[in-house]
Amino acid sequence: MGKVDKKYDKKYDKEYSKSKDKGHTLSFAVFLCGVCFALLIPPDFFKNLQSLSNKNRVASSPTLNEQSYSQSYSHAVPNIVHLYLHRNGEADPCSSLITIPINPTNKFIKSTKTPHDFGSALTSLLLQGAQGELLQNGSDVKIACGTVVGDKGGFDNFCDMGKLKTPIQHDHSLLIRVPSYNTLPCSYFTREGVRIDSFESLARAKKEGEDNVNVYAVPAGRLFMFAPKFVGEEFDLSHVSHPENKRIYLETLSVSPRVFDIHGFFVESEADDIVERALAQQSESHKLKRSSTGANGYSVSSTRTSENAFDTHSKSAKDLKERCFDVLGIRPYRESLADGLQVLRYNITTAYIPHLDWIDPSPQLDHDFITSGTGSNRFATILLYMTDFEKVEGGETVFVKGASLDPEAPSKEKALADLRADERLSGLFKRDSWEEKMVSQCKSALSVSPKRAKSVLFYSQHPDGRKDEASLHGGCPVLVEKQKWAANLWVWNAPRLGYPEAPVKLDKGNSKNKQRRKKNSSKQADPRAANQKDEQKHVTFKNRGGDPTFKDAVLHYEDTFWGNLGYSQQHSVNSFEGHVWNIKVKDKTVKTWIVGKDKVQVYEV
Numbered sequence: 004m005g006k007v008d009k010k011y012d013k014k015y016d017k018e019y020s021k022s023k024d025k026g027h028t029l030s031f032a033v034f035l036c037g038v039c040f041a042l043l044i045p046p047d048f049f050k051n052l053q054s055l056s057n058k059n060r061v062a063s064s065p066t067l068n069e070q071s072y073s074q075s076y077s078h079a080v081p082n083i084v085h086l087y088l089h090r091n092g093e094a095d096p097c098s099s100l101i102t103i104p105i106n107p108t109n110k111f112i113k114s115t116k117t118p119h120d121f122g123s124a125l126t127s128l129l130l131q132g133a134q135g136e137l138l139q140n141g142s143d144v145k146i147a148c149g150t151v152v153g154d155k156g157g158f159d160n161f162c163d164m165g166k167l168k169t170p171i172q173h174d175h176s177l178l179i180r181v182p183s184y185n186t187l188p189c190s191y192f193t194r195e196g197v198r199i200d201s202f203e204s205l206a207r208a209k210k211e212g213e214d215n216v217n218v219y220a221v222p223a224g225r226l227f228m229f230a231p232k233f234v235g236e237e238f239d240l241s242h243v244s245h246p247e248n249k250r251i252y253l254e255t256l257s258v259s260p261r262v263f264d265i266h267g268f269f270v271e272s273e274a275d276d277i278v279e280r281a282l283a284q285q286s287e288s289h290k291l292k293r294s295s296t297g298a299n300g301y302s303v304s305s306t307r308t309s310e311n312a313f314d315t316h317s318k319s320a321k322d323l324k325e326r327c328f329d330v331l332g333i334r335p336y337r338e339s340l341a342d343g344l345q346v347l348r349y350n351i352t353t354a355y356i357p358h359l360d361w362i363d364p365s366p367q368l369d370h371d372f373i374t375s376g377t378g379s380n381r382f383a384t385i386l387l388y389m390t391d392f393e394k395v396e397g398g399e400t401v402f403v404k405g406a407s408l409d410p411e412a413p414s415k416e417k418a419l420a421d422l423r424a425d426e427r428l429s430g431l432f433k434r435d436s437w438e439e440k441m442v443s444q445c446k447s448a449l450s451v452s453p454k455r456a457k458s459v460l461f462y463s464q465h466p467d468g469r470k471d472e473a474s475l476h477g478g479c480p481v482l483v484e485k486q487k488w489a490a491n492l493w494v495w496n497a498p499r500l501g502y503p504e505a506p507v508k509l510d511k512g513n514s515k516n517k518q519r520r521k522k523n524s525s526k527q528a529d530p531r532a533a534n535q536k537d538e539q540k541h542v543t544f545k546n547r548g549g550d551p552t553f554k555d556a557v558l559h560y561e562d563t564f565w566g567n568l569g570y571s572q573q574h575s576v577n578s579f580e581g582h583v584w585n586i587k588v589k590d591k592t593v594k595t596w597i598v599g600k601d602k603v604q605v606y607e608v
């Protein structure tokens with residue numbers, strides 16, 4: 004292993020192990036007080052929960068998925084829960100029925116206060132069950148929830164994928180290792196993506212009329228993913244607020260790739276606003292122009308012939324991005340996981356060839372894109388449509404590896420023959436061009452025709468982070484004189500390229516990389532460099548108000564939008580020495596701050 008690897012490893016070790024067992028304090032005895040609870044749970048369980056203490060936890064910004072959704076389950080709390088455990092993204096349970104007694108006055112339950120306490124406690128409890136100690140009507144509980152790939156060990160290995168496969172989320176240091184096992188805990192969700200963050204919300208997750216709760220365990224560092232079993236299956240998202248108070252729900256369009264119609268995701272006024280704002284964008288980086296591809300700047304592509312614009316911080320864009328996170332079960336909203344809203348316009352014959360939204364790693368960048376490891380990349384896409392298209396008009400989004408929903412869909416060969424036989428259409432494309440081939444895929448595979456205010460969700464990764472090759476999709480050629488308007492929201496699985504906390508790739512001996520990294524480290528300016536000074540600085544940017552130059556100030560990390568910094572606004576961030584923060588007004592940089600040595604720093608205008 005090279006020097007850089009070792010350094011990286013050390014930094015990663017440091018990050019990864021920040022979550023280590025926090026040591027126990029105080030009131031372990033109070034755990035033992037709940038007699039009723041203790042009768043049903045083996046005493047070992049309590050013994051093993053000694054380390055659930057807040058002591059030594061590193062203070063941090065609000066935590067991913069921290070917010071409770073328990074308000075959406077308003078009925079009385081039952082005192083016993085029967086649950087089936089699922090691995091994230093899997094429709095079938097991996098356990099037999101598990102019985103957990105819930106007594107809200109029980110001191111142990113009361114002392115499990117944060118989502119992280121709860122994650123650790125429930126993981127511990129389930130691991131006890133896996134050892135046959137948790138009794139269900141006198142018989143052993145079966146928990147066969149080990150890792151999916153490589154099948155290394157049991158549920159503990161599932162929740163803690165190991166330091167080489169656990170992306171560092173912003174709440175990583177708050178995770179509480181599972182007592183006795185010293186492994187990272189899972190987080191737990193309902194089938195609809197509602198975080199279960201306490202024993203009470205576990206009890207409340209039981210729906211009226213149902214006997215059991217289905218609980219989905221998500222490994223540390225990973226995000227919740229819906230687990231459809233069949234096409235047409237619905238997921239009620241009534242916990243997500245709708246701008247017109249309508250119901251939002253998912254309808255499964257395909258199980259692999261995982262594609263859903265999100266009914267009610269957005270409304271017509273938002274669709275109009277997106278188009279208007281895209282047309283009004285003036286700045287070079289954001290205005291409507293021929294699309295480019297890849298992560299390395301702007302270069303026009305011959306297989307992506309649409310135009311696109313970016314809307315990063317209008318009210319509609321922000322509302323939609325936040326709603327998108329709610330739908331995905333990621334709370335609270337994190338700007339570092341969201342790509343700006345990208346608006347797309349297609350004219351007759353223009354298209355975007357089938358591709359993955361998952362970005363291929365680039366040798367030019369230090370960013371770690373490999374999501375089966377610790378990297379970050381695009382995780383989910385929500386596509387928004389602003390115009391109506393009939394099937395014959397083209398412009399669909401096609402998932403070339405998905406099965407068509409139309410039982411009468413032609414084969415690819417028949418679709419191609421039909422296209423060539425149609426005089427009007429055959430004149431639109433060169434014979435054997437990618438566009439011609441694509442039209443035949445659009446007619447034969449799973450495709451979604453644009454409809455005003457319709458939206459689609461799909462995932463580019465498997466639940467454990469591996470790239471999902473089945474998510475190959477494209478924007479079909481428009482076949483009529485009409486414009487297709489669409490937009491996409493991309494959500495990353497961990498801080499995205501360009502953000503201070505974004506993961507840096509392991510150097511596999513590439514000397515060019517090593518040289519660049521050395522250069523970067525001496526400058527101390529590249530946030531993606533592995534060997535920058537490790538110590539985080541707590542930095543606050545403030546606008547006191549009064550200086551008209553900064554009335555409409557916008558804070559950027561280098562060129563990446565961070566937040567508005569108008570009069571009286573402020574942002575607190577964790578950054579590193581040498582990081583460059585810019586204030587822009589009307590897209591011009593008017594002030595640059597470079598983070599200094601002090602642990603706590605305040606920059607004001």
Ligand SMILES: O=C(O)CCC(=O)C(=O)O
Pocket residue numbers: 347355360386398399400401476477478479489491
């Ligand atoms: O336009 C479409 O239907 C798909 C667009 C797309 O896949 C993309 O922009 O990444």
Ligand SMILES: [Fe+2]
Pocket residue numbers: 358359360476
């Ligand atoms: Fe795409």
